[in-house]
Amino acid sequence: MTPLQTYFPLAIAFIVAGALAALLVGAAALLGPRRPSAVKAAPFECGSDPIGSARERFGVKFYMVALLFIVFDVEAVFVYPWAVLLRDLGWSGYIAMAFFAFTLVIGLAYVWKKGALEMETD
Amino acid sequence: MPVNYSPPPKSTPKVIVAVTLAAAAGIPFLFLGLVLLLTPVLKPATIDGLLSNAGIDPSWRTPAYVAALFVLALLMMNYGAIFSGVITWWERRVAGRIQSRIGPNRAGFGGFFIFIADAVKMLLKEDLVPADADALLFRAAPYFVVTGFALTFVVLPFGHSLVVTDLNVGVFYVTSVTALVVVGILISGWASNSKWALFGGVRAAAQVISYEIPAGVSIFVPIAMAGTLSMQGIIRAQGGLPWEWFVFRNPAALIAFFVLFTSQLAEANRTPFDLPEAESELVAGYLSEYSGFRFALFFLVEWGNIWVLSAIVTTLFLGGWQIPFVSAEYIDGLRGAGVLPSLAWWGWNAVSMAVFTAKTIALCNLVIWLRWTLPRVRVDQMMGLCWKYLVPAAFACFVFTLFWELAVSVAPRIELVSGVGFTVIAVVLAVLFARRVHQNIQAVQGEKIDLSNW
Numbered sequence: 001m002t003p004l005q006t007y008f009p010l011a012i013a014f015i016v017a018g019a020l021a022a023l024l025v026g027a028a029a030l031l032g033p034r035r036p037s038a039v040k041a042a043p044f045e046c047g048s049d050p051i052g053s054a055r056e057r058f059g060v061k062f063y064m065v066a067l068l069f070i071v072f073d074v075e076a077v078f079v080y081p082w083a084v085l086l087r088d089l090g091w092s093g094y095i096a097m098a099f100f101a102f103t104l105v106i107g108l109a110y111v112w113k114k115g116a117l118e119m120e121t122d
Numbered sequence: 123m124p125v126n127y128s129p130p131p132k133s134t135p136k137v138i139v140a141v142t143l144a145a146a147a148g149i150p151f152l153f154l155g156l157v158l159l160l161t162p163v164l165k166p167a168t169i170d171g172l173l174s175n176a177g178i179d180p181s182w183r184t185p186a187y188v189a190a191l192f193v194l195a196l197l198m199m200n201y202g203a204i205f206s207g208v209i210t211w212w213e214r215r216v217a218g219r220i221q222s223r224i225g226p227n228r229a230g231f232g233g234f235f236i237f238i239a240d241a242v243k244m245l246l247k248e249d250l251v252p253a254d255a256d257a258l259l260f261r262a263a264p265y266f267v268v269t270g271f272a273l274t275f276v277v278l279p280f281g282h283s284l285v286v287t288d289l290n291v292g293v294f295y296v297t298s299v300t301a302l303v304v305v306g307i308l309i310s311g312w313a314s315n316s317k318w319a320l321f322g323g324v325r326a327a328a329q330v331i332s333y334e335i336p337a338g339v340s341i342f343v344p345i346a347m348a349g350t351l352s353m354q355g356i357i358r359a360q361g362g363l364p365w366e367w368f369v370f371r372n373p374a375a376l377i378a379f380f381v382l383f384t385s386q387l388a389e390a391n392r393t394p395f396d397l398p399e400a401e402s403e404l405v406a407g408y409l410s411e412y413s414g415f416r417f418a419l420f421f422l423v424e425w426g427n428i429w430v431l432s433a434i435v436t437t438l439f440l441g442g443w444q445i446p447f448v449s450a451e452y453i454d455g456l457r458g459a460g461v462l463p464s465l466a467w468w469g470w471n472a473v474s475m476a477v478f479t480a481k482t483i484a485l486c487n488l489v490i491w492l493r494w495t496l497p498r499v500r501v502d503q504m505m506g507l508c509w510k511y512l513v514p515a516a517f518a519c520f521v522f523t524l525f526w527e528l529a530v531s532v533a534p535r536i537e538l539v540s541g542v543g544f545t546v547i548a549v550v551l552a553v554l555f556a557r558r559v560h561q562n563i564q565a566v567q568g569e570k571i572d573l574s575n576w
Contacts, residue, residue, distance in 0.1 A: 009191050009276055009287040016195040017272030021265050021419055025249070028415035032248045041253035043316035044410050056317065062328045065505070069331040072513070076338040079520075080294055083345040086527055094524050101521055108513065117509045118502070 064116045075104055142231035149208070153201045154280070154479070158471055160194050161284045194286055198275040206426035207237030213425075213490045220494040244418035252315055252411050259313035260411075263306045264419040270302025271423040271430065278433050279353045281443045281475035282450060292353035293341055296434060297334070300389065303423065304330040310420075311408035322407020325397050329504060330389050336512035337385035340378040342520045344368045344438040346527055347375065357442030358450055362477075364548070365541030369439040372526050373540060374519040379439045381516050386431040388504070391424065393493040397501055432485035433478075440481050443474035 043050050082089070082097055111117060169187050173179075211226065211234055218225025226233030251257050277292045279285040289295050304327055311323010345351060347368055348359035360367050369379045388395035399407035409420055436442055444450065453470055456462040499507070530537055 006287055006289060009195070010273065012188070012191045013195040013198070013273055013276045013286070014269055016192060016199055017269045018265055020196070020199055020272075021268040024245075024419070025264070025415050028245045028247070029249050031245050032414055034248060036250075038253075040248075040250055043252050043254065043314070044318065044405060045316070050316075053315075055312075055315070056320065058320070058324055062324050065328045065332055068509070069335065072335045073331075073338065076335075079339075079342055080345070080351065083342045084349060084351055086346045086524065087349060087531060091528065094528060097524060098521060101517055105514070105517055108509075108517075112510065117505065 263310035266306030314411040339516035362446035370544035443478035
């Protein structure tokens, strides 16, 4: 099996998933009624008229989560190949990766201490 | 004015019972049967052989291969869609029983066809786009969600040789394509131009990316134990009996199993982590402005993801399709030597598929059960659980596994000791649990237990 043959089904699945979803949404558009009105087109705000724009500011905590995610997820990409080769690398690989994990845990402890993991607003 | 509902049927006509049972048995039988027939055929050598047998020119090989792939991809997609429909029905029945009410019982025997009625209803609804919404992104969001869901089916191993393509980066691929779902959710929340949708979308993004960390780190445990990223390779490194499963073979893997299962629940936005669409505070979260079939697509993915997460956990920790007492290598050897009759080969594949499906459905049931048992957590509790408990626990499991694997290479017997020990503990706990359930039923119903109303 060449790499192309291994990955080719993904392209097919991608096309089929998109086409099927488009077909169903298209069928719904054909079958469903179409009676637009200003009330229907308004965003839902519990029955009252919408106040201001919906594109509001939101808590900075969510950006903190995104930053943390990037740090830890990039780390995961490094660990995948290493986890596969664990037995071949032996003790030297073990020590290197334990050190790497230790530095990350120090980072997590620092973030924790700084209060970036607290979601309560104060 | 009171509404007159027709009274519930006293007894279901025999024809409806027969049709329902036929559909309930026939749908999985048909889909799984077609998958069973088509997947092993999808090898260039097999297609060449079939073409030459049928006397067709070999230049048709590529079109035939592509056509077979299209059919298989369509099958997998339909399998996911219909299974998510069936699971909505099952969830409502279970919810009904847990909350001492009836649940759906009109469309077909036991209300089985409710999911078809729902789909038809959704098809006949108006497809609304809010006036100030970003129309392009609003319309595009469901496609991201659906493709992210459908692409995982390509690498899910249904049986011994029943996988569309066994990528050598299988697990990594699954974690990366499921990320498309969160992109779709974030787009839908932003594009709706509704405050509820925005809050729901941002919450969903924060939740899913946070839980990606413990999920990703706990996945290292089975990868390190198997020494491969391929889904089939991970299953082959396990065995059919409980003490040969990864979950019991290593104490850290048992913890990693719970970490992964919890994180997958959160990534699939299931209760107790369904904050993004918490109906008591956010109306319907990122789904608030969706209607008609676009809404249905989100729900299809939400319920279909229950199958995906159960299948992933089964693959990584619970031995996948491995059948007790017969090793996959033994069958491969017989097949390679040419002494295995072709019918026995298909039978073996069918049994392995049944084992995998049974394990996955048991886990799906657990997911549903959890939803109707646990209350929803708060946002800060959800974040705290992830970053303060699951992430450190996953790191500890991962570092312990490094140590454990090196110890196993010196003394292979410790895996067996751990496996048998944990299996015994699990069996004892299961027996105690069953006795407790029995006592509770007896306390309510007395000595004579009546299950006819279940």
